[in-house]
Amino acid sequence: MNKLEQFCVSVLKNCKNLTSLQQFHAHALKTGLSADPIVAGKLLLHCTVHLSDTLDYARRLLLHTSNPDVFMYNTLIRGFSDSDTPHDSLSTFTLMLNNLDASPDSFSFAFTLKAAANLRCFRSGAQLHCQALTRGLDTHLFVSTTLISMYAECGCLSFARKVFDETPDPNVVTWNAIVTAFFRCDDVKGAEKVFASMPLKNLASYNLMLAGYTKMGELEYARRAFEEMPVKDEVSWSTMIVGFARYGCFDEAFGYFREIQRVGMRPNEVSLTGVLSACAQAGALEFAKILHGFIEKAGLVWITPVNNALTDTYSKCGSVDMARLVFERMPGKKSIVSWTSMIVGLAMQGYGEEAIGLFHEMEESGIKPDGIVFIAILYACSHAGLVEQGCNFFDKMAEVYGIKPAIEHYGCMVDLYGRAGQLLKAYDFITNMPIPPNVVIWRTLLGACSFYGNVKLAEQVQKRLSELDPNNSGDHVLLSNIYAGVGKWKDVAIVRRSMAEMKMTKSPGWSMIEVDKVMYTFIAGAKQDDATKEAYRKLKEIMTRIRVEGGYVPEVMNVLHDIEEEEKEDAVITHSEKLAVAFGMGRLSEGSVVRIMKNLRVCKDCHTVMKLISKVYRLGIVLRDRSRFHSFNDGVCSCKDYW
DNA sequence: CTAGGGTTAG
Structure with a gap:
């Protein structure tokens, strides 16, 4: 390092934001220092690596340098490759090609190929491959490794393989890249074969097997591989926690998290996000x-x-205030994921207007909306009954933001109309969709038919569903509930019989409650353990009291069986959420809010019972069901009976 | 002065 370089390094070390960097830049311009390629390069590097939100400044820095060297181009290309605009890497690469004084080297190709991989752009990737070929850089080990990853990202496993086969001296990193390529292209068996034939493995190789298995949902294979690993590091543990949590196996995720601490390791930020996701699912x-x-x-x-x-x-555990606190006070830079999480959190509580407000705030902060945040905002509208706003967002999404609606967005629209009771409009919407509706779309409408008791439309929808997904028990249960709701017991029996003939079983509803840091699960009609027995005893007492003091009359609509009135009552009474609430009331200390998580949507009778309990017992109840949060206080629910 | 493969949220 020469003196000038040392000077730059020591000054830049103290540049924690753009303003202080600009001060140094101004000084460099005035004294003529910035003409030195080392100084210009250091400035650029600092923008792309150490500061955030300064890529635009970095770009201008390069454009204002009279004769940028390869290093400057490479630094800028690298900065853009992992940004949200990887396309800028490609244009910077082109810029470099037009400058006769700087021709791309292996670094340039590695970084630009990374951008092409992030864009999943086969055309650009293949073009770069050709360019590298003509310069004799395609067999450079770093370049070929990136080529393998790029082709795999683009779904072209055969190309990735060809590059690998033609790599003269693959090292362990190249081998790792080709194993990952197989997983990336859904070829688990191929990945295993390559892994077995690897001449040498390090820890990362084993870890990528774990990552590959868990991403494919092959959790048992992952578990076996994990147990067979000779050495495990924190990446191994994190991969297991994140992987199991991703597939809803939160108990296993909790287990691995406990294990980490048992073996004396400190959980890192990745394992924490994994175990937090498990908490979110478990409430x-x-x-x-x-x-x-x-x-x-x-x-x-x-x-x-x-x-x-x-x-x-916090949102999914019903504590939207804590969620807001974390969101507002987060010291790092908010990403689009941060905003979306908060929007969903508000939406789940039915705070539609606030969610929309946050969306606009996000835009003002300079973040461009993506397809996912639009799902969140449409969800917010449908759960707050904001039909008109929802339609507006849907239209603006394509027209103003240039985001092509995906099947999920169409699903949100069906839900928006369906929840509002505009069933025919929803049906119309489906038949006019430019893409073929899937089972989720029809199931959404069937749910709305059930809520509003529209038998005729429900039968039509069910017909479509039985063509697309004939073996789904949930659809049949829903249809039978719709019949039961209007007293068509003969039709209920027909559905039930056909379900029995097809050997279908109803997937059980369950509810969970956390008492003294232990999660208790209740399943309707399951074998009775001690907690369930305790819950039944308490529930009996509660039901009597809300009958007498709250004027409760059982709602018997959503019962599957055509049975005697009294039995029907029993069947609703044992819905799992009632058991969980009863258990909580018996165990929790006076004045604490009862929080329940349920895997299905709450039925009307349970909803009524919760309202009455909150009034008669002066008790706060928070119930998270499949679709949203219900907060019961003094006989009223936060969903305004709209769910 | 910059590299490639393994875990991070909606």
């Missing part, structure tokens, strides 16, 4: 609070993904 608020404390003590609050996971977890 384990108390555990989430403990993790939050741990995160603060460990100094991990600067990491945006951790804050996003916390926001999401």
